[in-house]
Amino acid sequence: MTTASTTATAYWEPLWSQGRRYRQLDDSENQLLEQHLGAGRGRLALDIGCGDGSLTRRLNEIGFRPTGIDCSPSAVALAAAQDPGPGRVPVWQCMDFTTDDLATLPEPAYPVITCRLVYRWIDDKAAFLDRVRRLLAPGGTFWVVTEITGRRPATDPLQNLGITPAQAELLTTGWSAVRTADLDVLRCYALRPCPPCDLMEDR
Numbered sequence: 388m389t390t391a392s393t394t395a396t397a398y399w400e401p402l403w404s405q406g407r408r409y410r411q412l413d414d415s416e417n418q419l420l421e422q423h424l425g426a427g428r429g430r431l432a433l434d435i436g437c438g439d440g441s442l443t444r445r446l447n448e449i450g451f452r453p454t455g456i457d458c459s460p461s462a463v464a465l466a467a468a469q470d471p472g473p474g475r476v477p478v479w480q481c482m483d484f485t486t487d488d489l490a491t492l493p494e495p496a497y498p499v500i501t502c503r504l505v506y507r508w509i510d511d512k513a514a515f516l517d518r519v520r521r522l523l524a525p526g527g528t529f530w531v532v533t534e535i536t537g538r539r540p541a542t543d544p545l546q547n548l549g550i551t552p553a554q555a556e557l558l559t560t561g562w563s564a565v566r567t568a569d570l571d572v573l574r575c576y577a578l579r580p581c582p583p584c585d586l587m588e589d590r
């Protein structure tokens with residue numbers, strides 16, 4: 388396992404190592420995931436900011452061959468410790484997705500890329516989305532789960548966990564298909580890339 392040493396690591400590693408944990412997947416979210424991604428059928432998947440691995444494990448269970456990456460060594464260690472033993476298990480890798488060399492990933496492209504409760508925390512969202520597009524295979528799906536603003540009462544101290552309309556606009560611009568599904572305070576996005584320019588010119 389390589390170790391990242393970045394601003395993101397400096398923020399997240401103390402949280403994970405001191406016991407902070409995040410919302411787990413439930414049946415409703417699992418259903419939406421399968422509705423939008425389908426069964427894995429052995430396809431590769433990359434889960435960015437996997438934390439302790441709940442989404443990565445779910446992808447593995449429904450037949451994907453997932454890699455979970457996170458900038459926090461403690462999170463990656465927690466994820467790997469939950470591997471169920473013999474059988475196909477996810478690949479776990481410690482890296483900062485925004486700064487580390489993408490060539491260190493096990494594969495050059497992924498038909499499914501996921502990112503759950505992470506987008507909100509990325510400073511340079513445009514650069515982040517560029518990196519995702521570089522890795523997303525043609526015809527693939529980028530699955531994003533994020534809280535959006537305006538879902539909590541104005542007095543809720545966690546109100547700022549939601550992304551703003553401008554951040555949502557940035558997320559959803561430049562894809563050939565955008566599908567969304569709402570889940571209490573969360574919104575799930577299934578984003579499909581535009582065909583490469585040379586294909587479009589043939590039309």
Ligand SMILES: C[S@@+](CC[C@H](N)C(=O)[O-])C[C@H]1O[C@@H](n2cnc3c(N)ncnc32)[C@H](O)[C@@H]1O
Pocket residue numbers: 395399400409410411435436437438439440441442456457458459462482483484485486502503504505508
């Ligand atoms: C709120 S947690 C969500 C964890 C997990 N996706 C889940 O749904 O339980 C956000 C995660 O994103 C990771 N993260 C944030 N910035 C990152 C980056 N630049 N590269 C890799 N991981 C990052 C954090 O370490 C943390 O584990």
